[in-house]
Amino acid sequence: MHATENTGARYAMAIDLDKCTGCGACMVACAVENNVAVPPPAAAANRGLTWMAVHRTDNGQEWPAHRPVFIPIPCQQCEHAPCIHVCPVTAVQLDESTGIVGQVPARCMGCRYCMAACPYHARYFNYFDPTWPEGLEETLNPDVAPRMRGVAEKCNFCHGRLDRARERAAAEGRPADEVVAYVPACVEACPHGAITFGDSRDPASPMAQLARDPRAFRLLEALGTGPKVTYLSADPAVRRVGLSRLDMVRGATAVTADGAEGA
Amino acid sequence: MTMELTRRSLLKFMGGAVAGAVLSPLPWKLLDDASIWTQNSSLIARAPRGPVTWRDTTCTLCPVGCGLRARLVGEAFVSAWSRPSHPDAGAACPLGFALAQMRYHPARVRGACARDARSAAARWRMVDADATVAEIGRTLADLRAAGRLDQMAVLDLRPDRALSLRYREFLQRQGGGRYLVAPDAWQASAAAFTALAGSSLLAPAPAPSRARAVLAFGTPLADDPRGLALAPRDGSSGRPYHIQVDATATPTAARADRWLPARPGSELPLALAIAHVLVRDELSGDARALAAGAGGPEGSFAELVADFAPERVADACGLAPSDIRATAHELATHRPALVLGVGDPGAGPLGAEEETAIWCLSVLLGGPGAGAPLALRPSATALFGEPEAAATALSEVPDGSLELLLVDGSFPGAPLSPALLRRKLRGPDARIVALSPYAGGAAGAGADLLLPTPAPGEWLDDVPPPALAPVSSYAWSPVVAAAPDWAVHAADWLARLEAASGLQPDSADGSSAHRAGLERRAAALMAAGSGEVHDPRDGSTRPLTSLAGPEELVTVLDCGGAWSAPALATPAIALQLPGHRSALALRWRALAAGRAEALAAAGRPLVLLPGGGLATTGGGVAAPVLAKLGRESELLPDTRTAAVSPRTARQLGLRAGTRAELATAAGTRHVDVVHDASLPPGVVRVATGPDPLDLGEAPRADAATGRDLDVPSLCGAADRPVWRLAGATLKEVRRARD
Amino acid sequence: MDHHLIPRGLDRAPLSRFLLWLLPWLALSVWGGWAAVALFRDGLYHTNMDNRFAFGLWIIFDLAVIALGAGAFFLGFLTYLMRRHEFRQVLNTAVIVGFVCYSGAIATLAIDVGQPIRAWFAFWHANVHSMLTEVTFCITCYLVVLAIEYLPIVLKNRSLRPVKGALVLEANLHRLMIVFAGVGAFLSFFHQGSLGGMFGVLNGRPFAFREGVGIWPSTFFLFILSAIAAGPSFIMLIVMTVSRLSGKRLVDQFVYARLGRISGILMAAYALAKLADTVVWIFVTLPGLGFDAAEFYRHELFGTWVLFLELTVFGLLPATILLNRRRLEDRRWLVAGAVLTCLGVSFNRFVFTLQTLSVPTMSFDRFMIYWPSWQEWAVVAGVVAYGVLLYSFSFRYLNLFPRERELQPTVGRS
Structure with a gap:
């Protein structure tokens, strides 16, 4: 293999599900940071643009055995992203220097093949002309370009913030290929410190340790997509959330004592 | 030589030209330009441009007052972020992160408005502000002349602020009128404690971090931004043993060491049954002494809870008697323990009966006292050395008794029912006047007249310590964006209303007077000389006494700084538990089967x-x-x-x-x-x-x-x-x- | 009134009846056009697609018509390259149906993409790794080929006789037709395959993902097989319908049986390949991805009947019907076999598009369903109407069936 393959950063995220209370701060901060438009009130819920989407699930039991589980799902920034090779117009690319899967809205022609390809439902389509209630354009973030209708979009680990961090580094005279430290909006916003972010190739980064944490799991790892978002939970039942439903069922037959979901 | 232009030669020429052009850069450049053109659309919104600056402020969207960092692009207030260096350690919630959008809310009004609020379909219409002020002024003058000022009231949804003082002053100048509050679940819990303690100068300052066990009746501890939050279960070894009472598996219940899925509304019998076990089994060292009480005409607490054996209330609570006994024993073995009420704040206050019984448990299990999980701190009144407020709860105002109600809209998200408000009005001419930026929300939704005030972030308010906060705190909310000219400071509206009602206002410039009020509070803090100050200019936290004087404190507060002080070192009061002959005992017995049964x-x-x-x-x-x-x-x-x-x-x-x-x-x-x-x-x-x-x-x-x-x-x-x-x-x- | 346009020796309905026939189709295409204008103007929120159902009715329709339109290239391939001259009798129809299917699919796609103004980016910023790029290139090129194949049929029209060049061009094109048939066959094999590949490569969607055979997923070959199985059946059904509507014998009877037999052979091959593919998918592919096939078929709408239907009623059953020589002679069995074949390939495209998106991937996903909005139906109806209109005009004014004149009873007038 090429010597260049392991140069550059691999920004990665770890989300501690034991700390997440489903407050939604990450979703709001993400929408504010990334100029995500508010769809018209009549719009179907499933047409929203939620780059960070906190899903609510449970252990499959009824009260009083019921336990809620909140799973924040940003784009998983897969190393072998299913969405990259399907895009006919080269609007999705893996940045070798950061490991971030970039989406170029200005290139996208809106065929939505990438959305069909993504198993995490982390891609969104602008069904509407993005509009803001009157005056609200004043609150748009100048570091992030607003998108137009008819294009796909998704989380990019706050590319605007990465650019700002790089500008700062350049202004301080640091070398251009140096890996800069920054945090995406959701990481900054989480009031419970549930989200960790950093370069997983940097052995000193907490990400490097978290990836080896026994509580760690990834979503649908068997698909081989190589997601860069790691989830953490001490609860084996919560860790099963990362598997396909089949594995949940199998797991339940193996551990019938805790009575997880039956077939 | 003649040149004849045939059709064939023309076609050949054109074919050659096309072939040649393809080899030239021209068509490719055109295609590229077209590609760029399709990537730009006039429909794409334009973000503001300009230098990025940051300004520290405090969130005023709820009484907790988290520290916020406002991002400005040029003069545009673009977004708000939490402040990890702030004493709240960056606790802001989704409401705060959306603060910048509150200025452009679709329900924001752009001038004085009126409508016939009796009709559900009535729409707001713009009216002349001066005429509206004059009209309200006439009503005030008429009420004053007729000696019916008790039919006039001001509803303050965020009491204890400097502006709250101004509202009370407004009422005093008129010569009467009621000062109303509508306590939320947290404030109601604190009020129940104040009633139990019998002193309005003290406020409860519960600190779960100092307890070895915490029993919470619905309190959303998983999410709390005021300092009550418990660390996740395996996060730290110093975490107290946590038992949560909740009808459903809330995020807090799911994180607790034990969850008691009690029936909704059974908080009172459950709390009394736990008290019963604590007293009966002599589980708390001084419980016997406390429960015996003074033995005066009110009787003893022990006799009061004797009626609430777990076996008797278990059905009402939906729990096994053994669960209740086990809970009491667990709390007793993990003393000092803290017991909190509040419940789900989204569901309104928990009721004075429940809150009092729950506070009694905290008292039995090791508080209040120095270093105890249930500590005390001075109330806002004591903190600033201000006259005590005679506030009436909105629920105590009889229906159909108000002619004019002024509602302060500084807390647009306050839990308040517009239908409830309107029932307090008498006659068809009675009016609700909202001083609010929004034709909606707590103040605007039930109002007939609306005098527009600046939106959150556009005006300087102060943030007194929130109810149940473990520490005393004080901060201001420095302005991060200019208010539009139609938005008038509430204090200015008050001055104009006073003038219109025929009174001579102290100062025509209400907002300057309001600012002076804030500075007086800073001076009062400085004079007391305790606590420390977080200075956002350098991120430091240092003793208040290290500041040069009140001017420097004002400067720090103007920069979004925050003052805080730990709870009082020594308990100033000995709490008296209610006896079996007290009025409260009667109400407890009436609700013994739980609210669900009663309702x-x-x-x-x-x-x-x-x-x-x-x-x-x-x-x-x-x-x-x-x-x-x-x-x-x-x-x-x-x-x-x-x-x-x-x-x-x-x-x-x-x-x-x-x-x-x-x-x-x-x-x-x-x-x-x-x-x-x-x-x-x-x-x-x-x-x-x-x-x-x-x-x-x-x-x-x-x-x-x-x-x-x-x-x-x-x-x-x-x-x-x-x-x-x-x-x-x-x-x-x-x-x-x- | 339009006698001078109708090919000599052919009997066509009076103009008034023809116009009456056109009327409902015109109305449908106006309806579709109206919806298309709204979609171009306002965006795709008029559809019922959402973030989960990124593909909807239009993609199902596109895939189905492209598969059904495969008759054009496959019959051209058989006629010109395999020298099966009996298919010349239906070749013109195959070309027009192919042209209708491909142009209709491209028109639908142009509405389906969110930024139609950037549709050409697929060429300008092509991603050579994308199956969709392959599809776009091949379909566009093949549409040009179909247009070229269509041209000589048009040029033979009576009214163009006086134009000298037309005849020359027609004759020249005719001589070159074997080249175009070859190019068309090559392009078509690829894009029919790539359309299958589009789903087979979705490694994030275990329902669609398939093992590779060479550099292509197995769906690449399954889609080719099913398309060339359905193509002849579809052409046969079209010709039968036209013959019935016009009340004329248009081709020799044996041509129908030949078409049916070809469909039958290919359908048998497809059904067996599909069976093998399904077995590999269930026992090798899915366990490797951490999934179980049963998981995909436990939802209300898509039970195991889907798999059963695909393999038997829409696979083995038409194959057995169409492989039986006696049944091929029986018009009712022939039609039944052809209809099942066409339905089967359409159903397969429906399943690949919709069930792929419906079934959950993550454990906490919910099964979802989708129903198209009226605008989506209108566009599809409009495209179908456009096809009917184009074919109606072609049938009336062009000589589509070389044997038509001979096959008519002699009592007719000139």
């Missing part, structure tokens, strides 16, 4: 459990991005769905998505049925809080007909201070009605 009327087999929305807000104005969050996720249930457990749904024959009519003794509301396995059988839950399906213009409740009521009104909020439960029915209705 369930014949033929209403379900228990309506409100709540589950954003914990800090009621039916208020929410930023557009929060409306988006509510619509596009399952985190913020909307107020138009009713959740029932799958089992109950089967019994009622209600499939998910069915349109149904939810009826209580107070009225009805149309809802869509959803199934929610987290709910116990027999319970129907409807969210309170901002309706995520609308941006502030939801159809208003029609109090007159009792149809399509808001959730607090549906729970009978108009009749009693507690609106967290009601007996209800849920029946399918035909879709055609919509």
Whole structure:
């Protein structure tokens, strides 16, 4: 293999599900940071643009055995992203220097093949002309370009913030290929410190340790997509959330004592 | 030589030209330009441009007052972020992150407005501000002349601020009138403690971090920004043993060491049964002495709780007697323990009876005292050395008794029912005047007249310590964006109203006087000389005494700094537990079977459990991005769905998505049925809080007909201070009605 | 009134009846056009697609018509390259149906993409790794080929006789037709395959993902097989319908049986390949991805009947019908076999598009369904109407069936 393959950063995220209370701060901060438009009130819920989407699930039991589980799902920034090779117009690319899967809205022609390809439902389509209630354009973030209708979009680990961090580094005279430290909006916003972010190739980064944490799991790892978002939970039942439903069922037959979901 | 132009040669020439052009850069350049052109559209919104600056401020969207960092691009206030260096350690919630959008909320008004609020369909119309002020002034003067000033009131949804003082001063100048408050769940809990302690100069400062065990009656400890939050279970070894009482597996209950799935509304019998076990089994060292009490005419606490053996109340609580006994023993072995009330703040206050009983448990288990989990701190009145306020709770005002009600709109998300407000009015000419930026939310939703004030972030307010905060604190909310010229400071409106009512105001410039009031408070803190100051200019925290003087404190507060002081070192009072002959004992016995039993009327087999929305807000104005969050996720249930457990749904024959009519003794509301396995059988839950399906213009409740009521009104909020439960029915209705 | 346009010796309905026939189709295409204008103007929120159902009715329709339109290239391939001259009798119809299917699919796609103004980016910023790029290139090129194949049929029209060049061009094109048939066959094999590949490569969607055979997923070959199985059946059904509507014998009877037999052979091959593919998918592919096939078929709408239907009623059953020589002679069995074949390939495209998106991937996903909005139906109806209109005009004014004149009873007038 090429010597260049392991140069550059691999920004990665770890989300501690034991700390997440489903407050939604990450979703709001993400929408504010990334100029995500508010769809018209009549719009179907499933047409929203939620780059960070906190899903609510449970252990499959009824009260009083019921336990809620909140799973924040940003784009998983897969190393072998299913969405990259399907895009006919080269609007999705893996940045070798950061490991971030970039989406170029200005290139996208809106065929939505990438959305069909993504198993995490982390891609969104602008069904509407993005509009803001009157005056609200004043609150748009100048570091992030607003998108137009008819294009796909998704989380990019706050590319605007990465650019700002790089500008700062350049202004301080640091070398251009140096890996800069920054945090995406959701990481900054989480009031419970549930989200960790950093370069997983940097052995000193907490990400490097978290990836080896026994509580760690990834979503649908068997698909081989190589997601860069790691989830953490001490609860084996919560860790099963990362598997396909089949594995949940199998797991339940193996551990019938805790009575997880039956077939 | 003649050149003949034939068709063939022309075609050949054109073919050659095309072939040649393809080899030239021209067509490719054109295609590239076309590609760039398609990437630009005039429909794409333009973000503001300019140098990026940051300004520290404090969130005023709820009474907690988290530290915020405002990002400005040029003069545009673009976004707000939490402040990890702030004493709250960066606790801001989604409301705060959406602060910038509150300035452009669709429900914001651009001038004085009026409508006939008696009619549910009435729309706001712009009116002349001077004429409106003159009209209200005349009403004031008339009431004063007729000696009917008790029919005039000011409702302050965030009491204890400098502006609150100004409202009281306004009433004094008029010569009367009522100063009203509508305590939220946290304030009601603190008020119950104050009543038990018998001193309005002290406030409870519970600190779970100092307890070895915490029993919480619904308190949302998983999410609390005021310093009560418990670390996740395996996060730290110093975490107290946590028992949570909750009807459903809330995020807090799911994180607790033990969850007691008590029936909704059974907090009182449960608390009394735990007290019973503590006293009977002599589990608390000084419980016997405390419970014996003074033995005076009120009797003893021990005799009072003797009636509440776990075996007797277990059914009402939906728990096994052994669970109750075990809880008491666990708390006793983990002393000092802290017991908290509050419940789900989205469901309204817990009721004075419950809160008092719960505080009694804390007293039995090791507080209040120096270093105890239940500490005390000075109330806002004591902190600033201000005259004591005679505030009346809104629920104590009889229906049909007010001619003019002024509502302060500084807390747009306060849990308040517009239908409840309107019932307090007498006669057809009675008016509600809102001093609010929004034609919606707590103040605007029920109002007839609206005098526009600046939006949050546009005016300097102060943030006194929130109810139940473990420490004393004080901060200001420095202005991060200029107010539009139609938005007038509430203090200026008050000055204009005073002038219009024929009084001579102290100063025509109300906002300058308000600023002077804030500075007086800073000077009072400085004079007391205790505590420390977080200075955002250098991120440092240093003793207050290290500041040069009140001017420097003002400078620090103007930069978004915060003052804080730990709870009092020594307990200033000895708490007296209520005896078996007290008035409270009578009320306790009346509610011994729990609120659900007391409320369930014949033929209403379900228990309506409100709540589950954003914990800090009621039916208020929410930023557009929060409306988006509510619509596009399952985190913020909307107020138009009713959740029932799958089992109950089967019994009622209600499939998910069915349109149904939810009826209580107070009225009805149309809802869509959803199934929610987290709910116990027999319970129907409807969210309170901002309706995520609308941006502030939801159809208003029609109090007159009792149809399509808001959730607090549906729970009978108009009749009693507690609106967290009601007996209800849920029946399918035909879709055609919509 | 339009006698001078109708090919000599052919009997066509009076103009008034023809116009009456056109009327409903015109109305449908106006309806579709109206919807298309709204979609171009306002965006795709008029559809019922959402973030989960990124593909909807239009993609199902596109895939189905492209598969059904495969008759054009496959019959051209058989006629010109395999020298099966009996298919010349239906070749013109195959070309027009192919042209209708491909142009209709491209028109639908142009509405389906969110930024139609950037549709050409697929060429300008092509991603050579994308199956969709392959599809776009091949379909566009093949549409040009179909246009070229269509041209000589048009040029033979009576009214163009006086134009000298037309005849020359027609004759020249005719001589070159074998080249175009070859190019068309090559392009078509690829894009029919790539359309299958589009789903087979979705490694994030275990329902669609298939093991590779060479550099292509197995669906690449399954889609080719099913398309060339359905193509002849579809052409046969079209010709039968036209013959019935016009009340004329248009081709020799044996041509129908030949078409049916070809469909039958290919359908048998497809059904067996599909069976093998399904077995490999269930026992090798899915366990490797952490999934179980049963998981995909436990939802209300898509039970195991889907798999059963695909393999038997829409696979082995038409194959057995169409492989039986006696049944091929029986018009009712022939039609039944052809209809099942066409339905089967359409159903396969439906399943690949919709069930792929419906079934959950993550454990906490919900099964979802989708129903198209009226605008989506209108566009599809409009494209179908456009096809009917184009074919109606072609049948009336062009000589589509070389044997038509001979096959008519002699009592007719000139």
